[in-house]
Amino acid sequence: MYRYSEIDRSFVKERVCQYRDQVSRRLSGALTEDEFKPLRLMNGVYLQLHAYMLRVAIPYGTLSAHQMRGLANISERWDKGYGHLTTRQNIQFNWPKLVDTPDILNALAELDMHAIQTSGNTIRNVTTDHFAGAALDEVADPRPYAEWIRQWSTDHPEFQFLPRKFKIAISAGRQDRAVIKAHDIGLRLVAGACGPAFDIYIGGGLGRTPVVGSLVFKSVPVDRLLPHLEGILTVYNLAGRRDNKYKARIKILFQSMGLEAFKYEVERILPRINDTFGDSSEAQLESLLNAFAIPTLPSRDVGPYWDAVNSRADFKGWVKQNVTPHLKEGYAAVTVSLKAHGHAPGDASASQMRALADLAEQVGFGELRVSHEQNIVLPHVAQSDLMAVFDRLQREGLATANIGLVSDLIACPGMDYCALATARSIPIGQQIALRYESLEQELGPLRIKISGCINACGHHHVGDIGILGLDKAGVENYQITLGGRTGMDAAVGEKMGPGFTESELLLALDRLFSAYLALRRDSNEVFSETVRRLGTATFKSALYEVADAA
Amino acid sequence: MSRLICVDQDGRFATRSAVDSLSGTLHVSAVAPQEQWVELLDQPVVRLKVDAFSDGRVFSIGRQLRLNGFRGRLEVIGDLLPDQLPMAVAAGIDVVWISLEHADRCDESQWRQKRGKARFGYQQSANRPLSASTA
Amino acid sequence: MARLDAPAVVTANCLLAGHVLYLSETQEWVTQLSAAHRFDCLEAAKVMAAKVNDPSRVIGVELVGVSTSPGETVARHYREAIRANGPGAYVFAPPIGEGDVSVQ
Known part of the structure; x- marks a missing residue:
């Protein structure tokens, strides 16, 4: 596992001091709320419905036992004794007080952790395959590269005030387990002619305008990776829209410019940027490659x-x-x-x-x-x-055997916590899990993803079944999408039709599942395959059967 | 007529000036496209106006100008935050002009403090181009 | 967000701690919606909201609609009910067919 260097350690400590100073300037009135907000956000501090929320980075999802214990301690000392793991490999504490947040960040620094750039219009925590280093199908462990990017992007002086947030994910397996095509930049580690290389996908993202990322740079050698990222970010920072936050993500710029024009703009500035990355950054990578060596695993009697x-x-x-x-x-x-x-x-x-x-x-x-x-x-x-x-x-109540089944669903915090939400997600997930508990083995692999608003933190666009909670004239309303996929053939699900109230939703799912069980070829044909084979129209009519008959 | 205070790279407050006397000011949106900023490379002074501190384009423009050989003086007019001074310096910006009202709240000691500690980050080794005052 | 109608209460979050606050009849910030002052006139509520918007104490001062029924003050929109009662505390009537999973 990667261990903090003295540079990392003094950097996060210094950053805690800066943040403590920012909080005190907010309280003294030297900073207005409008000025303070982006500063607290880039340190992971949000204001939610009931309280502040602190989002802690777990870079590329890797955590030591010591750090996990430290997070438990933090949750008890400053929060309510639990944490919430997010769809971007972070952990959130839902109840910290603003005045305590500098101390919490300090406690994190003691654990060699931080909350830097887990929010704000910055480059966010770089995510990757949770099986990295252990997966059978990977070209190489993607985490050294993720850490390399973490260091490059952390406190990058040019990219702290981007038009909008910016998410990067890396995948190194034949199977993509990091949803790279749903990221602003998706990196696929491939075996190049002279060692590892990267295919760079740009402009993916979910949210209001779901887009699957496009392959723009193919087989970029490792030593050109950071310059390419810097070039892409520069073009985005200069030309991305700042007049409308719903049109400010790179996907909108990328679509309006077109792939070739975007690529051309990056390539124009690339030579100068290349010059600024010297041997030191490659030496840095070299040491990271060693830091992530997987432990020696002795042979054991099976x-x-x-x-x-x-x-x-x-x-x-x-x-x-x-x-x-x-x-x-x-x-x-x-x-x-x-x-x-x-x-x-x-x-x-x-x-x-x-x-x-x-x-x-x-x-x-x-x-x-x-x-x-x-x-x-x-x-x-x-x-x-x-x-x-x-x-x-x-x-410990942690042995639920449900990975990949109905109840292993993704749900964003939704309106139980989130200030942006338009409907609740967690209670919907809870009800679905309970309702189909006895049926889920029969239903087989099935990905349900629930978002409580159009920002799509629950990734509903790429679920086999996506559920999007909206506010329809003061009543929660849930829209269903079908046919979404993650992986290298990622696809955005198709919106089925009018949404359902909370209680109608469960009945609609009953009908959907009945239709699947009746229509699948045999028990080996999983839900997504049946939907693909028959098309979504068949399932759409199942969803609305009763409503139509009524 | 509003008046401005000039903050240098060390966070020191210097000259006061009327806005009108700062000639040739360009709005950042007019400069951001690549075709536009390349036109500025041989200018002795470039003055960029930003409407809000959250408009991070100036940092990339500054950086690109310096990378492409701009040796003149780069000034930014707008109420940046003291916390952004290290970013401005790293981007090759020489001075920031802020309003009197902003300077009242974000006083010189705050700017000095931000500069007092050298910018500390992972990009230090990235051979950052120098600004006019240190070139 | 739904159109705002009277009666309404003034709400905000506490700057230091983040929790939900309501303005009481004596113009103090309290944590219980039931203790909030109900404004029957939206204009008066707006004037009061502007008056108590002290950025050194509170953040996000706004008005929210409450029920017109006499007795306890209850939020009209589910978002405000969740803000008032906390996560997981907002429960609807059980869905039709609860316990009767009629798949298969």
Whole structure:
């Protein structure tokens, strides 16, 4: 795992001092709220419905056991004893006081963590595959590059006041587990002619105008990666719209300029930018590549594992659903579900965080991951330890065997917390999880994604079933989209028609699922495949069946 | 007529001036397209006006001007925040002109403090171009 | 956001702590919607909101509509009900067919 250098440490400490000073200038009146707001946002501090919210970065989703324990302590000391994991591999505390936030940031700095650029019109936390370093299908571990980009983008003097937020994701597997085409910049690590290289996708994003990113620069060598990013950001910073925040993301600029013109503008300024990146940044990468070496995984006897699989049905079911093959034989990656039926998706209590830290220390080489699907991953666990992991998770209420099923749904915080939301998300997710608990094995792999407003933090556009909560004349109204996909063939789902009230929504889903079970070829044809084969029209009529008959 | 205070790279308050006497001021939106700023490279002074501190275009314009050989004096007119001074310096901006009212709230000590500590960031090694005053 | 009609209350968030505040009849900031002063005249409410907008204490001062029924003051829009009662506290009537998952 990457460990902070003295440079990292003194930087985050200095940044805490700056933020403490900004808070005191706000309180003294030296800064107005309008002036203070972007400064607190670029330190992760929002004002939500009921309280301030602090969004802490978990760069590329990687966390040590020590850090996880520290987050548990923070949640108890300054918050209400829980944290919420987000779809961008961050953790949010929902109840901090503004006056406490400098102390919280200081406590984070002690843990070699920060909340820098988790909000604001800045380059946000770089996300990647939660199985990075353990995945069977990856070209190379993407995290050293993610850390390289984190350092380059952190406090970058040119890019702290962009037209709008800017999100970068990297994927290195054959399968894309980082939704790169839904990002402002999506990077795909590929095997180039002379070593690793990057395909650079630009202009993806969800939100009000969902767009799938386009491949603009192909097979860019590693030493040209940061200059390309800087060139793209420069063109965006100069030409992106600032008159309308709904049209300010790079996707709008990219669409209005067109791929060729955008590429040309970047290439015009690229040579000068290239000159400013010398050997030092490559030396920096070299040391990062070493820092992310995966731990030595000793060979272990897998006999007891198979005995347990064969003797305990609950364990077998959990392994089938929540355990992923590892590149090292005899090892596995464990996805710990934070989606117990009826619980708020992605919430973890302080005691759960501590239990996860214990497990990581005892059997997981001290390492944890946060997935964009709002679960926790133990990336390197010997198969012979899985039984002990399962037992401990059961005691903590963390052994729900539902990864990839209906109840493993994504939900943004929605109107229960978020000041921008137009409807609630979490209670909808809770109701769906409870309603289909006994049916979800039969329904098979199915991604439900719920957003409480058009900003699409719940990624509803790319769900097999997307649910978007809106305010329709003072009543919550939920629109359904079908056919969304993540991955390299990512697609934006199709909006089905008029929305449903909360209670109608569940009945509509009943009909949708009935239609799927009746129409699928056999139990091997998963929901998304049936929708693709038959088209969305069939399912649209199922959704509105009763309404039409009435 | 509104009057302005000039803040230098060290956060010192210097000359006061009437807005009208700052000639040749260009609005940042007129300069942002690449075809426009390349026209400025051989000017002795470039004055850029921003309407709000949140308009981060000046930082990229400054940076691009310097990268492409601009050796003149780069001035920004607008109520930037003291916290932005290190960014302005890194972008090759020589001075910032702020309004008297803004200077009242964001007084010299705040600007001096922001500059007192050298800018600390990960991009220090990136061979940043110098501004006119240090070139 | 829905059109604002009287009666209304003045609300904000606390600058230091962030929690939800309402303006009471004695022009103090209180945390309970039930203790908020109901303005029957929107103009008077607007004047008061401007008067109490002290950026060193509160943030986001605005008016929200409340029910016209006598007795306890209740938010008219679900957003305000959630602001007043906290996350998870806003529950609707159970959906039709609850417990009767009629799939298959």
